[in-house]
Structure formats: structure tokens, C-alpha cells
Amino acid sequence: MAVFMAQNKDLYDAILSGDAKKAHATTEAALAAGVEPMTLIQESMVPAMDEVGRLFECEEYFVPELLLAGRAMKSAMELLKPRLSAAGQRMAVRVVIGTVKGDLHDIGKNIVASMLEGSGFEVIDLGTDVSPERFVSAVDERKPQVVCMSALLTVTMPAMKLTIDALRTAGLRTQVKVLIGGAPVTMQYAREIGADGYSENASGAVGLVKNMLAGEAA
Amino acid sequence: MPIGADLVLHEEPDTESVRNHGDALGRVIERTAARWKTPLAIPLMDLRLEKTDLLARIGVTRKDAEAFHFTSPLDETTFAALSGGDACPACPGSLARDRALAYIAAIPGLLPIGMAIGPFSLVTRLMADPITAAAMAGRGVSADDSDEVRLLLQCLQIAEAAVARSIRGQAAHGARAIMICEPAANTSFLSPRQLRAGSSIFERLVMEPNLRLNSILEECGCDLIFHDCGELIDAMVEGFAHRLHPVILSLGSSRKLWEDARLVPADVVLYGNLPTKSFYSDGAMPVEEVTRRAQELLAKMKACRHPHILGSECDVLFVPEAREAILKKVDAMMAVTDRPVPRGQAEG
Numbered sequence: 001m002a003v004f005m006a007q008n009k010d011l012y013d014a015i016l017s018g019d020a021k022k023a024h025a026t027t028e029a030a031l032a033a034g035v036e037p038m039t040l041i042q043e044s045m046v047p048a049m050d051e052v053g054r055l056f057e058c059e060e061y062f063v064p065e066l067l068l069a070g071r072a073m074k075s076a077m078e079l080l081k082p083r084l085s086a087a088g089q090r091m092a093v094r095v096v097i098g099t100v101k102g103d104l105h106d107i108g109k110n111i112v113a114s115m116l117e118g119s120g121f122e123v124i125d126l127g128t129d130v131s132p133e134r135f136v137s138a139v140d141e142r143k144p145q146v147v148c149m150s151a152l153l154t155v156t157m158p159a160m161k162l163t164i165d166a167l168r169t170a171g172l173r174t175q176v177k178v179l180i181g182g183a184p185v186t187m188q189y190a191r192e193i194g195a196d197g198y199s200e201n202a203s204g205a206v207g208l209v210k211n212m213l214a215g216e217a218a
Numbered sequence: 219m220p221i222g223a224d225l226v227l228h229e230e231p232d233t234e235s236v237r238n239h240g241d242a243l244g245r246v247i248e249r250t251a252a253r254w255k256t257p258l259a260i261p262l263m264d265l266r267l268e269k270t271d272l273l274a275r276i277g278v279t280r281k282d283a284e285a286f287h288f289t290s291p292l293d294e295t296t297f298a299a300l301s302g303g304d305a306c307p308a309c310p311g312s313l314a315r316d317r318a319l320a321y322i323a324a325i326p327g328l329l330p331i332g333m334a335i336g337p338f339s340l341v342t343r344l345m346a347d348p349i350t351a352a353a354m355a356g357r358g359v360s361a362d363d364s365d366e367v368r369l370l371l372q373c374l375q376i377a378e379a380a381v382a383r384s385i386r387g388q389a390a391h392g393a394r395a396i397m398i399c400e401p402a403a404n405t406s407f408l409s410p411r412q413l414r415a416g417s418s419i420f421e422r423l424v425m426e427p428n429l430r431l432n433s434i435l436e437e438c439g440c441d442l443i444f445h446d447c448g449e450l451i452d453a454m455v456e457g458f459a460h461r462l463h464p465v466i467l468s469l470g471s472s473r474k475l476w477e478d479a480r481l482v483p484a485d486v487v488l489y490g491n492l493p494t495k496s497f498y499s500d501g502a503m504p505v506e507e508v509t510r511r512a513q514e515l516l517a518k519m520k521a522c523r524h525p526h527i528l529g530s531e532c533d534v535l536f537v538p539e540a541r542e543a544i545l546k547k548v549d550a551m552m553a554v555t556d557r558p559v560p561r562g563q564a565e566g
Binding site: 104 | 284346347353356405407408411412496498499501502540
């Protein structure tokens with residue numbers, strides 16, 4: 001029990017300090033010792049990323065720390081994913097994320113994806129320059145509960161509305177919550193285009209997803 | 219104000235051909251300065267040009283340049299090809315920018331201003347994940363220990379060489395001041411936590427290359443206008459203001475210029491900084507709010523007695539359906555400079 005708790009703490013610390021090598025090694029050791037992948041996710045990774053989010057909110061951490069933590073979390077997740085699928089397990093909530101058509105910026109989107117993954121969500125990252133049609137296909141085929149769209153440019157923001165319209169035309173709009181974000185995006189714009197939510201940063205996006213789904217479940 | 223040239227350019231029926239034609243682009247910049255009554259011939263802000271020119275050296279086409287990223291360290295041949303000192307090849311946009319400078323230089327009463335992306339900001343466009351690499355370097359990871367850090371430092375060298383070629387070319391075409399734009403030198407790319415802990419990452423990645431470029435500008439007889447619209451900490455503003463010592467320091471709307479005045483030498487003019495990135499939306503930024511903010515900024519800058527030019531925080535990329543909304547706000551902002559500051563606004 002003491003060894004198990006120490007391993008959990010080591011993984012938690014590795015993610016918090018953004019040490020990818022240590023996160024990988026600790027996860028490997030925990031799995032070898034028989035710790036269940038879901039236990040590592042729920043007892044080390046999710047709390048670590050929650051703490052990363054809290055530190056970001058209080059300006060102790062900044063975007064570089066978020067990315068380093070996300071990278072450490074990913075290096076642990078790479079070891080867990082094959083075991084989770086072999087056991088027929090999957091995360092409870094699935095999120096499709098992408099930067100909208102015409103926009104090649106992916107830093108903000110990557111941070112949100114990392115934070116969501118680290119918070120226990122299954123994330124399907126469609127990449128950048130994602131057309132409305134690709135978002136629609138992904139929603140149709142992968143059945144996510146949430147779609148997150150990012151745009152860094154004022155010129156590409158209209159693609160967010162086009163994507164929401166395309167989801168509506170395809171009859172899929174009511175099946176998903178749509179969240180948007182990016183430097184020029186505002187809450188007002190989210191309302192104007194019929195999105196369900198807006199967040200100005202990655203940590204806020206994770207909280208928003210959690211709140212929305214909790215509200216739906218209630 | 220870069221936002222002005224962009225708006226005037228889009229009054230042309232064939233925007234792309236004007237963008238790539240020196241004299242036509244020069245006329246756009248001339249009209250922009252005349253419309254908003256400024257002697258500063260601020261060019262179009264196109265921060266893609268240096269990357270396009272750089273990548274052309276290794277055969278990446280103009281069409282593919284924007285999406286191109288290096289993902290592993292450069293081999294010797296590629297690094298040598300990207301580091302060369304010769305000015306060619308140049309993309310049509312760069313040729314037009316240079317020719318437009320020559321056009322402006324021939325007009326009495328207008329100050330021909332060049333523009334280039336800063337080396338660190340160019341690095342962030344050359345790499346798929348520059349933040350992680352910079353964070354690792356900031357933590358003390360060396361190029362020998364990490365391919366990502368090695369690539370980061372290689373990209374910084376080729377970026378500095380590319381910007382040096384660009385500013386030499388613009389100076390040769392008549393630029394008397396050059397605006398170096400480092401929007402990525404900000405707290406999203408460079409961690410204040412690391413800086414507080416004593417990391418030299420801001421110095422190595424931002425200040426040192428820009429100090430060397432500043433020396434080139436001095437050799438060419440050009441003034442430096444330094445632009446950074448990113449989120450900054452005070453130490454960054456002080457570094458730019460005191461050590462680069464530009465003639466104009468242009469900052470983003472996250473900064474309160476009247477408070478920054480205490481960080482900036484009295485002979486460095488502060489420029490900006492209304493939130494032009496929100497001008498597209500009447501909901502987020504109504505025209506009355508633009509007027510109010512412009513009046514407040516002018517009043518507070520007058521009160522703190524620091525030289526200031528009212529302007530935009532940054533470029534705003536053209537949004538066809540929002541053109542009228544953006545234009546009326548630019549006009550409202552500039553109209554404020556024609557009116558006396560209302561009594562009482564200079565306080566507080």
C-alpha cells in the first residue's frame with residue numbers, strides 16, 4: 001500500500017513539475033507493480049491536472065507550465081491507452097476539438113486538449129484548418145458529448161458559426177455542447193453564433209466542460 | 219497604424235495584385251497617411267514575409283510556407299542554406315514592400331517606415347511547438363540533451379539572419395525607421411515563473427538577437443520602432459524600453475500606457491494601444507466605447523506627461539463583413555485627436 005501511494009505521489013509530482021521522463025518512468029513502474037490504469041488516472045493524473053489548473057488560475061503557473069504538465073501527462077497516458085482499450089475501458093466523456101477552417105494556429109487548442117485529457121476526458125483532436133464538414137463527420141461517427149473550436153484570427157472566426165450551422169443542418173446540434181475560444185473570441189460572440197459556452201483560457205475550458213456536463217446530468 | 223494600411227488596401231478592387239506591386243502598395247500607404255493625417259508612413263503589417271523568403275531558400279513554395287514547420291533539428295546543409303547572408307530570393311510581397319519604401323521615400327513630408335517580424339516571433343512560426351522548447355530551455359535543458367531545444371536555438375539563428383537580411387534590404391530602399399514586431403515575446407511563450415526564478419531565457423531568446431539587430435539599424439542610419447502587443451510583465455517592458463531604446467515603443471491593449479510611462483525613458487514615445495482586435499464586433503466594442511477609451515488614454519497620457527501617439531494595438535486582419543464596423547471605429551479613434559480632451563478626464 002505504501003509503495004502504491006508513493007508511486008501515485010511520484011506521478012502526481014512528475015506531472016505537476018512537467019517532468020515527462022519521470023512521469024513515463026513512474027507510470028511504467030506503477031503498471032509493473034500491478035496498479036490499474038484507471039486508478040492512476042483518477043488518483044494521480046486528474047488531481048495533478050486539477051492542481052495545474054488551479055495554479056494557472058492564481059497566476060503561479062503560465063502557459064509554458066501548462067504545456068510541460070500536459071506533455072508529462074501525455075507521456076504517462078501513452079502507456080495507459082493500450083491497456084485501457086484492451087480492457088474495453090474508455091473515458092466517460094468524449095470531446096472533439098479542432099482549430100477552425102482557414103486557421104493554422106494550434107497552440108491554444110493543444111493546451112486545451114492536454115488539459116482536457118489530463119482531466120480524464122477522451123479527446124479526439126482533429127488538428128488545425130478543420131472544415132465544418134470534418135467537424136460534422138467527427139460528431140456523427142465518434143459521438144462526442146462536447147465539441148471545442150478554436151480560432152486565433154478575426155478572419156477565421158466566422159468558420160465557427162459555419163460549423164455550428166453545419167451541425168444544425170446535419171441534425172446533430174442538439175447532441176453536443178459547443179464551446180469556443182481563442183484570442184479574438186468573446187462571450188458576446190459565442191452568444192451571437194449560438195455556441196453553448198466560451199472560455200478565455202484552457203483551465204476555464206476544462207471547468208466549463210465539467211460544469212456543463214454536471215448541469216446536464218443534474 | 220498598420221490597421222489603416224490594411225483598411226485602405228481593401229478598398230482596392232484587386233487587393234492581391236496591389237499587395238504585390240511596389241508602387242501601387244506605396245500609393246496605398248501614402249493614402250493611408252493622408253487620410254488619417256499622419257507623417258508616419260506605416261506600411262502594411264505582413265509578418266509572413268520573412269518566413270516565406272527564408273523557406274524559399276530550401277525550396278518551400280510561397281503557398282506552403284505558412285503551414286510549414288520544422289519538427290526535428292536541421293542538418294548541416296539545410297542550416298547553411300538558411301543562414302546565408304545574401305538577400306535573394308525574395309517573395310513578391312517582400313519586393314513590393316521594399317519598392318513601396320522607395321516610393322514613399324520620394325514623397326516630401328512622409329517618413330518611410332519599414333517593418334519586419336522579430337527573430338523570436340519568427341522562431342515561433344518556424345516550429346510546431348515553440349513554447350515547450352522554450353520552457354525546456356528556460357529550465358536549463360541544453361541543446362545536447364534535447365532535440366527540441368537544439369531546433370529552437372537553430373531556428374533562432376536562422377531567424378535572426380533572415381530578419382537582418384530583411385532590415386538591410388528595407389534600409390537600402392529608403393526606410394528611415396523600421397518597426398520590429400515581436401508579438402510572441404510574451405508571457406504565453408516565456409514563463410514569468412521561470413523568469414522570476416532567474417532564468418535567462420528572455421535575454422537569450424529575445425533581447426540578445428534584438429540588440430544585435432538594433433546595431434544593424436544604427437549602422438544603416440535607421441531608427442528602431444519596437445512593437446509587442448503580447449501580454450508582458452514589467453521587466454519585459456523595461457528591457458525593451460531601456461536596452462533597445464527604440465524611438466517608439468508600441469504595446470498591446472493589455473498594458474496601461476500611463477502606468478508604463480514610469481518604466482520607459484522620457485525620450486521613448488509610447489504608441490497605441492486601443493484594442494483593435496475587438497473592433498470587428500459592435501457588441502464587444504461599440505463605437506462609443508472606442509471614443510471613450512481614446513479620450514481616456516489621451517487624457518491620462520497628457521496627465522503623466524509622457525510623449526504618446528494614439529494608435530491601434532496591432533493589425534486587424536481584414537474581415538469582409540466587418541469592414542464598416544472596423545472603419546467607423548478607426549475613424550472615431552482618430553477623430554478624438556482632433557478634439558480637445560474633455561475637462562476632468564485628465565485626472566484619475
